[in-house]
Amino acid sequence: MNYFVKGNPDLCIGCRTCMIGCVVAHEGKHIFEIDPDSYTFNPKLHMVKTAKLSVPVQCKHCENPACMAVCPVGAISRKGNAVVIDTDKCMGCKSCMDACPFGAINMVPVAGSSQADGSEKVVANKCDLCSGIPSGPACVRVCPTAALTLVTEEELDSAMEKKRQEAARTAYREMYPQK
């Protein structure tokens, strides 16, 4: 099963540290030392703020990913426990963006690249679960209120098992209230 990062709206205070952590993890710490206009700030998760809540939304790394199914050039694949985009293959057709029901994919310019008309390449961008970064998802690590959790197969399975046992015990108590 793929893993995914999940935000808790009760804990999130909307500080956007996760977005900064994401960019630092993917771009490097030098972003703090360079001119802010010289690079594009492209986090792979999106802070949502409404009257009811604040929480970041990111890729769920679906088991049957719609984005992967619609990609005409095979730029989206499963790698380890994540669904990842090969930005070299991506040609920015936005099909994945349209297919994703969570709005987890956006289109971002690739710094230093150029198309035939001189403009920058613009490609699909989404959470890769910090694939290749040994310490795991940066958003989870940097969140000051621990509002983000990496959900693994083991954790999800054990939570489900726990709930099934609880459901079974409840049903048993209803059948045999005396015991």
Next chain:
Amino acid sequence: MKKEIGSFVVGDSTKCTGCKACELACFTVHSRKENPVGKTVGTVTVPVTPRLYLTKFEGGCMPIQCKHCEDAPCLNACTKKAITRIDHQVIVDQEKCIGCKDCMQACPFGAIALLPVSKGGKVVAQVSGETRVYASKCDLCQGIEGGPACVRVCPHQALRLVDPEAEREEKNIRAAEALLLTKNWR
């Protein structure tokens, strides 16, 4: 720094009946300027050249048209620089196009077809006498009042004009609200 991206039209094979009203409307609105094409069949004296293509497949049918890619393979492949981006849309210049077919081969959707050029109610001939052709693809009805004609005429609302970034933000909000329901998953 927010990068604006191009809109596009998508078809829905669950609603499309294959009537080709989209193809006809597309041809009509794009031909009015150069050709005396009116609103009745009798006024069409030139080949019908749509910019989207009704496609039949084992699952049904739907029109296929340009996605206005952000790193457009057709634009990058065009040696004549006949394909440019205008207001975030990928546009073919019919005058500049020499019919080299590179864009057709580069497009992964088959959204481009070589079709005859018509002017003044007649097809345009080359020196050889053969018909001049051009790479015909969706321009999202740029400059045409009311927006994409295919979307407007479809009797089954099987075509949708997508504003990808606006839709993404809406989907984000729904996803965030769903997190309220799953927050106690443990």
